[in-house]
Amino acid sequence: MSTSTSSSPASSQVQSPIHSPAMTNSTDLKTGSGYLRPGPVESFVSNGLKTQDYYFDLPLKHTDSSCKETIVVFARRVVAIERQGDADKMPWLIFFQGGPGFQGPAYNSGWVKVAAKKYNVLLLDQRGTGLSTAITVQSLSRFKTPQEQAEYFMQFRADSIVRDSELIRDTLLANCSEKKWSLLGQSYGGFCITTYLSMFPESLTAAYLTGGIPPMKDSLETVYRRSYKSVMGHTERYYKRFPMDIKRVKKIMKHLATHRVQLPSGGILTPRKFQQLGLNFGVSGGMDRVHSLCLQAFVNIDGKEEMSSLFLAEMASQDQIPPIYAVLHESIYCDGPGYASNWTASKLLSGEFKPFFEYSVDAFENYEDDASRIVYFTGEHMYDWMLDDYASLRPLKECADILAKCTTWPKLYNEEVLAKNKVPVAAAVYYDDMYVSRECSEKTAAGIQGMQLWVTNEYMHSGLRDADGILTKLLKIVNGEIDVPVA
Incomplete structure (x- = not known):
């Protein structure tokens, strides 16, 4: 678990639209949505990587237009320093962290360095974590009753995380020739990706899961x-x-x-x-x-x-x-x-x-x-x-x-959509995963059309963190350079 001494301003009020956001080496972002917070946007170069930080004001409740409360969601863009000149022409890859409830990884993680040579890597602090409007015992004290706290918590599952990501994609990729992006998810991040495939497959180029296929078929x-x-x-x-x-x-x-x-x-x-x-x-x-x-x-x-x-x-x-x-x-x-x-x-x-x-x-x-x-x-x-x-x-x-x-949770997965999936998907499944059952994962994968499974006993659940080669192999699987079974 990591902590940070930095903080972002939390928001509980609707913000004014933004008319002139700018980003380094890029044309203006989409301004109509008004989701991107005004600058200054922090940027730095370190360990051969160029980073840029964004804060977005997003709806607390995506499916309730009567609720005007917003939260801040933080994301960090990372590109290899040698690629920053043509970064606007590079595709995007957004990462979903494991958890739930943990912030995104360090910008200089091993796999990030590898991916940043090919992609604009976006490290998301999922709502409620890290530099986003974080849920803490201290922040929850503003609610008068446990019921109010519970209703607030219900807005922080995968469906809301995915809807946040769609608004961010719509903003950051507004001026890109390719409006789609790819997804990478570790553990619970793979659960979020499966929700994304269910809700917005038209926004995706490809998806890569590591130790994170949700057990949709099992109680x-x-x-x-x-x-x-x-x-x-x-x-x-x-x-x-x-x-x-x-x-x-x-x-x-x-x-x-x-x-x-x-x-x-x-x-x-x-x-x-x-x-x-x-x-x-x-x-x-x-x-x-x-x-x-x-x-x-x-x-x-x-x-x-x-x-x-x-x-x-x-x-x-x-x-x-x-x-x-x-x-x-x-x-x-x-x-x-x-x-x-x-x-x-x-x-x-x-x-x-x-x-x-x-x-x-x-x-x-x-x-x-x-x-x-x-x-x-x-x-x-x-x-x-x-x-x-x-x-x-x-x-x-x-x-x-x-x-x-609680028995009023919203749906997370659409099995009919997944059964007709057209998005290229590759998943690393760890043979003896202690956290996400291989057997349950294989059952779910069988219901997602075209998902390619790489079942391996070479790595533990922390494989993505431990070995840079896992992402490289998943990329090769989707590109057809390596053959693995299709679910």
């Missing part, structure tokens, strides 16, 4: 059932790599179950909260990170063991969960009216998976040296109890419960 229970089994497998792999951690983890869990351990952030470190470190297992380096934490969990002070300040500080950093990620995570699977998330991960954990994940001091008291009895970690799951255990999330408890029961 939320099926999705999380697969997720739990996957994280159990990853936990076993973790202990195979670090066998001494079997005893270390039991020791940590026993201490947390028998002591009240307060974090520097004000929260309490509970056993179930510690188990959530399994979220790290699905990305490169994640297991090593958890192992390092386990090694430094305790210190000896005058012959008495206690949890180290370094360990507690690191665990406290886990408290900083973006509100959108916490509150809307299960709702991203609710495709239309009639679907409610109902804290599905919590129900499965306290039901059929309880024997595997629930830690009992009594159960482990006599088995601390038994390597066959292990403590399983949990993965990418949001639980109702997190609104109690995480100090930063407590103000959102009632709001989160309202959204968990």
Whole structure:
């Protein structure tokens, strides 16, 4: 997770139309929409890249013309320095970040450097994140009731993100000979791309997905059932790599179950909260990170063991969960009216998976040296109890419960449109992805005409970040330079 010390002015009022926006090395942008904020537009050169920042005033509610409230959406254009002279003739590629609730990547990420030699790369801070009008516990305090907070959160799913992007495309590409652009999405960003393909396929040249085909054909229970089994497998792999951690983890869990351990952030470190470190297992380096934490969990002070300040500080950093990620995570699977998330991960954990994940001091008291009895970690799951255990999330408890029961979500995908898709699409599917099930992804892909699947066990879910070659290969697949199966 990254943070920024910069900020953009948030907007809750309708802005005046803009009559003369200008951009470096470009003719004037489209002015009729009035979405682009007045300058100055910041631009800088660094690491062989030319960047340009934009702020757009966009409707909070795209489908309700009676609502005049706007929000700011930030986007950064990146072009290789050697291409800035002819950047206006280059095609555009917009990137959708994983999440939900996380800002766009750093402008000098490895894959960005590669793409910026061929494209105007647009790094979007999706609404509610980063330099866009961000959703924070502090900003949500302006609402009088949890219901008002919930209604606000409902405007921050993929359908709204895609509509934001369309207005931005319409503005930035107004004077380009080619009015279409290509899409690249990582994880949840692939969910957003699938929504884009459903809503505005005529605006797209091509789409590239990495670890992010949404499970359109499976229920939320099926999705999380697969997720739990996957994280159990990853936990076993973790202990195979670090066998001494079997005893270390039991020791940590026993201490947390028998002591009240307060974090520097004000929260309490509970056993179930510690188990959530399994979220790290699905990305490169994640297991090593958890192992390092386990090694430094305790210190000896005058012959008495206690949890180290370094360990507690690191665990406290886990408290900083973006509100959108916490509150809307299960709702991203609710495709239309009639679907409610109902804290599905919590129900499965306290039901059929309880024997595997629930830690009992009594159960482990006599088995601390038994390597066959292990403590399983949990993965990418949001639980109702997190609104109690995480100090930063407590103000959102009632709001989160309202959204968990909500059954009025708008549609995200149009299966009829996807079945007739004409946009070239290539997707990297990671064989043992802990976050996005390969099996569920393959089912969805079968319903998207022309989607080409590259199923690989060479990379983890963080593949796009780890290897520049993933985007290069996807580009070659769409260009017909490499043959892969078509769904």
